[in-house]
Amino acid sequence: MMALAHFRRNLINSVNFFINKGVKLSTKQPSSKLVEKIGFIGDGNMAKAICFSLEKHNIVDFSQVYVSSPYKANLNIWKEKGANISTNNADVAKNADVIFLAVKPHFLQNALDGILMDKSANEVKDKLFISILAGYTLEDLEGFLTPFKNSRIIRVMPNTPVLIGEGCTVYCPGTNVTKKDLDIVKTMMEVSGLCYEVEERFIDPIAAVCASGPAYVYLFIEALSDGGVRMGLHREMATELAAQTVIGAGKMVLSTNKHMGILKDEVCSAGGTTIAGIHALERGGVRGSVIDAVEAATKRATELRRIKKDST
Numbered sequence: 001m002m003a004l005a006h007f008r009r010n011l012i013n014s015v016n017f018f019i020n021k022g023v024k025l026s027t028k029q030p031s032s033k034l035v036e037k038i039g040f041i042g043d044g045n046m047a048k049a050i051c052f053s054l055e056k057h058n059i060v061d062f063s064q065v066y067v068s069s070p071y072k073a074n075l076n077i078w079k080e081k082g083a084n085i086s087t088n089n090a091d092v093a094k095n096a097d098v099i100f101l102a103v104k105p106h107f108l109q110n111a112l113d114g115i116l117m118d119k120s121a122n123e124v125k126d127k128l129f130i131s132i133l134a135g136y137t138l139e140d141l142e143g144f145l146t147p148f149k150n151s152r153i154i155r156v157m158p159n160t161p162v163l164i165g166e167g168c169t170v171y172c173p174g175t176n177v178t179k180k181d182l183d184i185v186k187t188m189m190e191v192s193g194l195c196y197e198v199e200e201r202f203i204d205p206i207a208a209v210c211a212s213g214p215a216y217v218y219l220f221i222e223a224l225s226d227g228g229v230r231m232g233l234h235r236e237m238a239t240e241l242a243a244q245t246v247i248g249a250g251k252m253v254l255s256t257n258k259h260m261g262i263l264k265d266e267v268c269s270a271g272g273t274t275i276a277g278i279h280a281l282e283r284g285g286v287r288g289s290v291i292d293a294v295e296a297a298t299k300r301a302t303e304l305r306r307i308k309k310d311s312t
């Protein structure tokens with residue numbers, strides 16, 4: 001219990017760091033029947049992670065979920081769970097009150113054009129849209145959504161661990177977003193991990209750290225496991241130990257509030273095994289590579305936006 005209290009206290013300290021930097025924090029308070037009908041335009045990995053988490057936390061029942069994608073085969077998993085599926089995005093846009101835009105950035109124009117070509121497009125008004133797309137700014141998105149009268153948009157950047165309640169999500173409201181709209185997004189996303197409101201200028205770098213981050217960490221876990229196998233461990237054991245080591249190290253950073261360098265030094269005995277491993281990592285340029293990765297992913301968000309603009 002004491003350890004838990006200590007963990008919480010230090011987590012609050014970490015979060016205060018963000019608040020001091022102008023980042024607003026939400027606390028977890030699940031509620032039911034938050035929205036009547038929730039929609040997903042795009043039915044892929046991130047839509048599933050968000051929706052399955054919402055269902056698990058009793059925020060929505062699948063009967064309240066409307067989801068669309070051009071490929072019926074991909075929608076079957078949603079149908080089996082009881083969601084309302086369609087290959088016509090207009091069905092989701094008309095029926096749902098809160099609509100996640102969950103397609104890849106280069107498919108957004110096509111997805112919205114499909115709605116506008118539908119004869120019932122004029123029914124799509126007074127909607128709250130939630131964009132999880134990398135790259136597109138609120139200004140871009142509000143431009144796209146102009147035809148849907150009185151629509152509001154919130155830009156949200158989640159990551160796939162929301163599926164298991166260990167996500168990081170940030171969000172930023174567009175013009176005319178109401179307090180109720182923000183409460184909806186906060187309540188939906190904070191059940192699945194950390195959730196902050198941020199200034200929009202932080203979203204691309206945060207996406208590069210948190211939304212892309214799981215992929216970097218999987219790479220590291222795989223490599224750590226490979227190293228174990230190279231040294232004679234069975235794969236299953238090596239992977240389990242590598243993954244738990246990453247969980248443990250992450251929790252140490254959050255719960256002890258010690259600088260990472262100090263935590264690293266506590267593992268490195270003088271002339272011992274760990275410093276030999278650290279030396280090998282530093283020779284391989286691990287720090288520079290990770291920093292380069294975050295820089296490259298941040299820059300790529302801007303490129304994604306430009307690709308769309310150049311092609312219209």
Ligand SMILES: NC(=O)C1=CN([C@@H]2O[C@H](COP(=O)(O)OP(=O)(O)OC[C@H]3O[C@@H](n4cnc5c(N)ncnc54)[C@H](O)[C@@H]3O)[C@@H](O)[C@H]2O)C=CC1
Nearest residue numbers: 042043044045046069102103104105107111132133134211
């Ligand atoms: N995967 C991740 O970890 C994260 C993804 N995102 C963002 O979420 C969005 C979705 O990413 P994922 O779920 O990973 O992609 P995904 O490829 O798994 O899912 C996208 C889905 O959109 C569907 N689709 C394609 N064209 C469509 C159209 N015209 N109308 C409706 N649906 C269409 C596809 O069938 C596909 O299933 C992207 O914009 C990405 O930037 C944001 C944070 C994290």
Ligand SMILES: O=C(O)[C@@H]1CCC=N1
Nearest residue numbers: 133134207211212213
């Ligand atoms: O790779 C991507 O573009 C998306 C956005 C952040 C994580 N996945």
